[in-house]
Amino acid sequence: RKEVEQDPGPFNVPEGATVAFNCTYSNSASQSFFWYRQDCRKEPKLLMSVYSSGNEDGRFTAQLNRASQYISLLIRDSKLSDSATYLCVSEPVGSARQLTFGSGTQLTVLP
Amino acid sequence: DVKVTQSSRYLVKRTGEKVFLECVQDMDHENMFWYRQDPGLGLRLIYFSYDVKMKEKGDIPEGYSVSREKKERFSLILESASTNQTSMYLCASGVDDYEQYFGPGTRLTVT
Numbered sequence: 117r118k119e120v121e122q123d124p125g126p127f128n129v130p131e132g133a134t135v136a137f138n139c140t141y142s143n144s145a146s147q148s149f150f151w152y153r154q155d156c157r158k159e160p161k162l163l164m165s166v167y168s169s170g171n172e173d174g175r176f177t178a179q180l181n182r183a184s185q186y187i188s189l190l191i192r193d194s195k196l197s198d199s200a201t202y203l204c205v206s207e208p209v210g211s212a213r214q215l216t217f218g219s220g221t222q223l224t225v226l227p
Numbered sequence: 228d229v230k231v232t233q234s235s236r237y238l239v240k241r242t243g244e245k246v247f248l249e250c251v252q253d254m255d256h257e258n259m260f261w262y263r264q265d266p267g268l269g270l271r272l273i274y275f276s277y278d279v280k281m282k283e284k285g286d287i288p289e290g291y292s293v294s295r296e297k298k299e300r301f302s303l304i305l306e307s308a309s310t311n312q313t314s315m316y317l318c319a320s321g322v323d324d325y326e327q328y329f330g331p332g333t334r335l336t337v338t
Binding site: 120124158159160161162203214215217218219220 | 262267268269270271272275285317326327328329330331332
């Protein structure tokens, strides 16, 4: 079983829609979680961290549910520029600076 | 602005050749990483380094080696390239525990 699992999609949504991605992780001892964004043929970049209390950055909200071992990303009022692959990332305990990446969820926002 | 550069964007090599992939970062980061990215598998960590002359195996080190003689430079070496090493190779650097800055990637094809 993969340590971090995501629905690969693709998610095709119209502009202005709200879309949510979930990601599950298998290591209950994982301490930190993040969402990275990867545009087509580009490198991944940190989008936001994920906290148990929730984390909001403009139209993006990230949430962590430790009891169910899943992380979510909510995008409100989708823009064409949100089209990308979203990578769910965990930092397993004891890994010290190593990150485990999910294989990504592809989002396409349609005009 | 953090900059991570990789020596080549595209590389074509023959089976059995020795391949060097170079990565340079300009932000004096202590930590550097080499990943490969394959469809459906996500990013997988090959090797990483916390300091000059120091290296640690990641999840898939077989068939690879690394060198870090200077803080800003981290090289990935394929001793004898094989077709199953055809992939996108991404270098990353970072200073704290979670944000990694990625280079643009090298798409390596081994024929």
